[in-house]
Amino acid sequence: MIFPLLEAVLTQGGRALVATPRRDVVLELAPRLAKAFPNDTRAVLYGGSTERWSNGALTLATTHQLIRFQEAFDLVLIDELDAFPYHNDQMLYYAADKCRKKSGSTVLLSATPPVPLQRAARRKRLACARVPVRYHRHPLPVPKRLTIPTINQMLRKNKLPSKLVEALQHSIQRTAQIFIFVPYVKQVEPFVKLLRKHAKLLNVMPQIIDGTSSKDAVRTDKVISFRERSINLLVTTTILERGVTIPKSDVFILDTDNPLFDAASLVQMAGRAGRSSDDPHGFVFFGAATWTMSQRSAISQIRSMNTMARQQGFLI
Known part of the structure; x- marks a missing residue:
């Protein structure tokens, strides 16, 4: 779902960031992004990462790593925005905001967004796209x-x-x-x-x-x-x-x-x-x-x- 957004920025020579709260998710996403964007330079950043001094057109990072960037990205994708430690951490909110260029865009992703964001979307105060189905177009399993x-x-x-x-x-x-x-x-x-x-x-x-x-x-x-x-x-x-x-x-x-x-x-x-x-x-x-x-x-x-x-x- 996020690949077309990333591609639109990268093909125009821009820089894109995918940020997620947990190291496990970074390690899960890294090979998938590498396969999808083999020709773009990439940096994968988390605590203990060997690439901590790397810069790439496409950066994948834990949210704590955003503190090191200032107006660096044309597109900032915050995945799992309701998860610890990003959720309710004002420092990380600030870091996510300052790492985006003034002309850039931020997209927030979650299957379970916090109630205040849901309310803002319902009241048209926050642009929202609701995607009720997975890419394979089968129903979600009901417990x-x-x-x-x-x-x-x-x-x-x-x-x-x-x-x-x-x-x-x-x-x-x-x-x-x-x-x-x-x-x-x-x-x-x-x-x-x-x-x-x-x-x-x-x-x-x-x-x-x-x-x-x-x-x-x-x-x-x-x-x-x-x-x-x-x-x-x-x-x-x-x-x-x-x-x-x-x-x-x-x-x-x-x-x-x-x-x-x-x-x-x-x-x-x-x-x-x-x-x-x-x-x-x-x-x-x-x-x-x-x-x-x-x-x-x-x-x-x-x-x-x-x-x-x-x-x-x-x-x-």
Whole structure:
């Protein structure tokens, strides 16, 4: 979606910036931009990057890196504008503003924009383009409800509930890559061990089950292994809710009724499924003991986008 904007600036000799809050997303986008714009000089900037002194016609950076620029870019694209650390950080807002040339343009991107921006768009105070469909023109996967015990109850009993086992078996049988989101970092490793204990029941080898979080020093390596399918089930936190595209993915969100998972977070996690044209449908499961307003709102938002896409004739 952003490639035509970038191309319009680059073909006229201008400079373009794509900024995103997280290093993981920068590393995800870098090879895709390199493939799309092989003839343009590029700089990829994040904490620890070897290119920190590089300048390019096309710059991809974490939002903290914008502090180093002054009126440098004709086009500034801020991706995931509602994500930490960009969201509510006035210093980063200022940095994003000052790095654009006075004659340049800024475009803000998000699947879940903050309420004040949504309100401004509705009142015509902010120019807005709403895109309700992915490039492959299939509906967004609508989450299904799994009424199951909490993660802590599963860990105490050292047992997976049958409903969860059946859903996981279905995803495994269709050779999907499986995201399993949990609320807390401390739950990742114990739940990995529980899944490995049930590997035979799931008809997988224990070594293809792993976990990662913000505290994991080799998180990037594990995401690469997940993409390359040497890991098939990845237990993780919201650190991977954005920017990671894994073909043929299914998503399981456990303890979906946890207050840490608001509607925006649930929409983002659900968005890991159905991203590829080879497997546009995917499956998303909300696993929880209770049904919350956040879950209802997330499903309502996804259905609303599908309805809009259908009404506007975007869907195949």
